[in-house]
Amino acid sequence: MFGYTEVLQVIGAMIIFSLILMTSNSMILRNSTMQVEGELEQETIALAQDIIEEARIKEFDANTAGNLPPTSIPGGFTAAGSLGSSGSEGNERHKFNDFDDYDSYTETVETEHGEFEISAEVFYVDPNTFAPSGTQTTFKKMVVTITNALLVDGSDNRKQYQFEFIRNYYAD
């Protein structure tokens, strides 16, 4: 070993230092990730609230938009399979006039934090269990899903942030 002692010591020091460096690098990366995620998640919540707040002031159903409510409730509401915007409303939010028009709505919103993909779905839910219902009830649930290219999980797949809101016909 004579003559190689110093070399081995240097190699040892290098290995120890490399380990420290890797740890510190992962710490810096974790710090940056936390910073970015915190900032973007805040915006995600604000965007979801925008849609929910806007939808909740619209009529509960297309058939309640007139002066008189339907003669049969909830049977007179739009059929579960026909929820969503009508042909003339398309995917244009400013044309929506009732809560379920937001079903199948998609939008890309540009903010200070970049682009966010927004999608929404609306469906009837059971009044007792709040599970999706295939028939009309007096409860509708809106689920807003938001994704962003920088909000990803460990496998680099976009994380889906979902926000739910349940609306009752009688509690407006």
Next chain:
Amino acid sequence: MNLGLITSYIIAGMLMLAIVTMNINLSTSSSELTVTQIQKQHVQTVTDMLTYDIPKIGFAQNGKVTAYEVSPGVNYEMIEVAEDEKLVFNSDIDNDGDIDEITWELTDTKVYDSDPSKNQNVKVLIRSQNGVDTEIRSGVKKFTINYYDEYGETKANRMSTPITDPLVRANIKQIDVELIIESKEKIRYSVNSDGRYVASAWEKRFTPRNLQD
């Protein structure tokens, strides 16, 4: 001096340099994280106040403020001033039966006017209730208000400001607030770098119930 000693000095020097660099990076990253958290707290403070105020635009105990007279024959307007950086509205904000005038305005006054070494981009934001000002000196760089006369309208189709015509102001349905708060001091990434201010942004579109037709 023998070759081995010189080589070991060089290696030791390189190691020291790397350790110092690593230390600087770590400390910069930690400082940045801390400052970001502080900025987020500042943003939170302002957004808490905004989310308390703006949804109540036009609220009065027996309906909307427009049903009340400010003077004989003249009714209150829900929104009195609608500008880029200024919003004045009426609301019974504290639910005491009296209509209050609330103002949000980004002034031209620099927060650190007396100290040029601090961030000169940030201005004083004022929230005023019936003329009583609350100055917000948390480092607001941007406070932009956009107005929409249709629900869910795109930003490109926002109403042009200032909105001086009361009839046009009465059509406002949604209000969007963009807020950017910056740190007091710069974070420097190396000895020679100029550094940059740490910022935190927030944007929200409000749909006040009383602005509904």
